[in-house]
Amino acid sequence: METTLLVRSLLLVARTAATGLLTPALYATTTEEQAVLAPVQAMFEGMATRNAAAIKEPLLHDGTMVVMRNGTLTQITFEAFADRVQTSGKTHIEERIHDPLIRIDNDVAMVWAPFVFLIDGKVDHCGTDLFNLVRKDGKWLIASLTADVGRKDCPTK
Structure with missing residues (x-):
C-alpha cells in the first residue's frame, strides 16, 4: 500500500511538471x-487578480520597469504599471517563469528567467525577465524589472 501511494505521488509530481504548473519556488x-523568488511570485499573483495593491506589495517604492518589445523601449514606474494592470481589462492574465537563474550576494539578488504570458489560458507572448532585488528590513523587494516581451514563437514549456 505504501508503494502505491509513493507511485501515485510521483505520478502527480511528474504530471504537474509536464503541464508547467510547478511554482518558481x-x-x-x-x-x-x-x-x-517569493516577491516575484507575489507580483505575478497580484497581476493575475488585477489587484494594484497586491502587485505593489513586493515592489520597492519608486522602482521601475523597462520593457523591450520589437526593438521599442518603454520605461514605466511600478506604480503606473500596477495601476495599468488593474484597469486594463477583464481578461485573465498569467505570467509564468521557468528555469530561473538566481544569484544572491548579501542583500542584493537577481533572477533571470524565461517566461510565457497567457491571456485567458492561451500563450500570448514570451520572453525573458530580469528582476533585481534588494533585502530591506529582512524582506526581499523587487527594485527593478527589465523584460524582453517581443516574441510570439514561444516554446511549449
Missing part, C-alpha cells in the same frame, strides 16, 4: 533562493 534549491 520549486526551482529554487535553497531557502534563500525561495525567499528571493
